[in-house]
Amino acid sequence: MNPLKRLASQTAxxxxxxxxxxxxxxxxxxxxxxxxxxxxxxxxxxxxxYMGFLAVLLAFGLETGYFRFRAGGEWQxxxxxxxxxxxxxxxxxxxxxxxxxxxxxxxxxxxxADHPEYIIWCAAILVCDSIGALAxxxxxAEERAARFATVxxxxxxxxxxxxxxxxxVARQAYTADPQSVLGQLWNPAIGIGYVFLANLAASALKLLxxxxxxxxxxxxxxxxxxxxxxxxxxPMVIIxxxxxxxxxxxxxxxxxxxPYDDATNLAQLGIYSxxxxxxxxxxxxxxAFRYAGEPxxxxxxKQHDAGRTYAIVLNGFVIACVFLFLLVTLYLDVFQYxxxxxxxxxxxxVPVLLLANLLLGVYVNLSIWYKLTDRTLLGAGVSLIGAAIxxxxxxxxxxxxxxxxxxxxxxxxxxxxxGLSYGLGRRYYPVxxxxxxxxxxxxxxxxxxxxxxWLVTVLGWHALAAGTLGMALxxxxxxxxxxxxxxxxxxR
Numbered sequence: 019m020n021p022l023k024r025l026a027s028q029t030a031x032x033x034x035x036x037x038x039x040x041x042x043x044x045x046x047x048x049x050x051x052x053x054x055x056x057x058x059x060x061x062x063x064x065x066x067x068y069m070g071f072l073a074v075l076l077a078f079g080l081e082t083g084y085f086r087f088r089a090g091g092e093w094q095x096x097x098x099x100x101x102x103x104x105x106x107x108x109x110x111x112x113x114x115x116x117x118x119x120x121x122x123x124x125x126x127x128x129x130x131a132d133h134p135e136y137i138i139w140c141a142a143i144l145v146c147d148s149i150g151a152l153a154x155x156x157x158x159a160e161e162r163a164a165r166f167a168t169v170x171x172x173x174x175x176x177x178x179x180x181x182x183x184x185x186x187v188a189r190q191a192y193t194a195d196p197q198s199v200l201g202q203l204w205n206p207a208i209g210i211g212y213v214f215l216a217n218l219a220a221s222a223l224k225l226l227x228x229x230x231x232x233x234x235x236x237x238x239x240x241x242x243x244x245x246x247x248x249x250x251x252x253p254m255v256i257i258x259x260x261x262x263x264x265x266x267x268x269x270x271x272x273x274x275x276x277p278y279d280d281a282t283n284l285a286q287l288g289i290y291s292x293x294x295x296x297x298x299x300x301x302x303x304x305x306a307f308r309y310a311g312e313p314x315x316x317x318x319x320k321q322h323d324a325g326r327t328y329a330i331v332l333n334g335f336v337i338a339c340v341f342l343f344l345l346v347t348l349y350l351d352v353f354q355y356x357x358x359x360x361x362x363x364x365x366x367x368v369p370v371l372l373l374a375n376l377l378l379g380v381y382v383n384l385s386i387w388y389k390l391t392d393r394t395l396l397g398a399g400v401s402l403i404g405a406a407i408x409x410x411x412x413x414x415x416x417x418x419x420x421x422x423x424x425x426x427x428x429x430x431x432x433x434x435x436x437g438l439s440y441g442l443g444r445r446y447y448p449v450x451x452x453x454x455x456x457x458x459x460x461x462x463x464x465x466x467x468x469x470x471x472w473l474v475t476v477l478g479w480h481a482l483a484a485g486t487l488g489m490a491l492x493x494x495x496x497x498x499x500x501x502x503x504x505x506x507x508x509x510r
Contacts, residue, residue, distance in 0.1 A: 051358035056288030063291035067270035079254025146221035180216035253394035260401030268424035290421035340463035348485030377432035387443035
């Protein structure tokens with residue numbers, strides 16, 4: 019199969035499980051935002067932000083290391099898989115024990131002394147997800163996307179079903195009759211904590227379904243390989259942590275940086291986090307692309323036309339991201355009902371966050387230079403610079419501008435990282451990216467959004483009419499680009 023078609027088909031399958039599947043999972047956001055006050059929802063956002071940082075630490079960057087050494091040919095795939103698996107299982111079990119012993123002082127430190135159980139539930143979720151991620155990486159490397167999608171869908175379905183069972187069905191049954199079978203499943207003292215319980219049960223089920231990937235076809239722990247894996251992968255931890263700083267520090271820090279009391283700060287965090295969810299189409303597309311793209315970039319690197327192929331991939335990727343940017347921003351009057359009425363005051367951050375995530379996706383494409391040349395320390399440097407920008411801007415802008423400052427910090431950070439990565443890539447792994455065309459796609463999308471707002475606010479157009487006009491103009495550009503690409507392909 020043509021490599022670009024194979025990448026597109028793999029991205030589509032991963033998209034079904036990750037984009038569509040996670041989108042279904044995110045449909046819980048309306049349930050939660052219509053059921054709980056912003057301050058309560060802020061607790062969920064806060065803990066998942068903490069979990070984002072810990073997830074990177076517990077993975078040790080070994081997922082990328084697994085792809086690198088599996089494709090390198092020096093070691094048998096079973097040996098690489100077994101070495102990584104044994105290490106991850108040991109470290110994650112020790113981590114779970116540590117959090118069990120320290121749950122009460124940690125809950126006190128995080129100002130959640132009444133709920134130390136949240137610490138244990140979240141720690142157990144992380145263990146399941148960290149170990150499960152390696153099994154998913156193996157499925158990706160073996161191009162078993164259908165199996166990957168099946169397990170993902172079951173996990174997501176379980177999470178959605180259990181959340182609805184606890185928060186909707188059992189809660190209503192408790193209100194009607196606390197002694198009923200379903201009513202006894204609801205404990206008001208747990209409240210929003212049922213989100214964590216449902217997630218934990220779904221993650222444990224996923225681990226059970228991945229058992230065949232754990233027990234078949236892996237070798238023993240290899241010390242020499244492990245040393246090489248860690249030298250390659252540990253810089254990926256720095257990159258991952260810096261990435262999480264850029265992606266999630268705002269939600270972990272808003273509670274502490276906003277100049278109000280804890281309850282108000284949590285309410286502001288809840289509003290910001292709910293509106294952040296409106297950028298999920300972009301985020302999940304990027305995630306699906308990562309799943310398919312990382313093994314593709316490694317496997318295709320030795321082909322004579324690798325650089326030209328990577329440039330074409332970036333063009334198509336940006337077109338898809340601009341489409342998603344416009345889909346949400348031009349029809350925001352429809353998407354706003356995704357969150358409860360108390361949360362819609364924060365909708366102004368959505369275009370900024372979408373554009374920031376678009377630039378993150380561009381960075382994901384550009385970052386192949388350090389992965390393919392084993393210059394992961396330089397890649398870590400770029401991520402650390404981005405993290406420093408995020409830290410500085412959050413510290414400066416959030417006390418002044420609230421969560422609006424957090425959204426703009428994302429945008430500035432990713433713009434800087436794109437510029438740095440492109441410059442370093444030109445030196446260490448030159449790819450003939452069509453920079454003018456890529457920038458043109460993005461600027462055209464932003465112009466269409468601003469133009470639609472002008473039609474609505476100045477000329478009094480209906481928002482849906484203005485949005486549809488903007489989308490039609492963009493689709494005309496897409497058609498023109500496809501025609502141009504087909505002509506170039508015939509004449510090559």
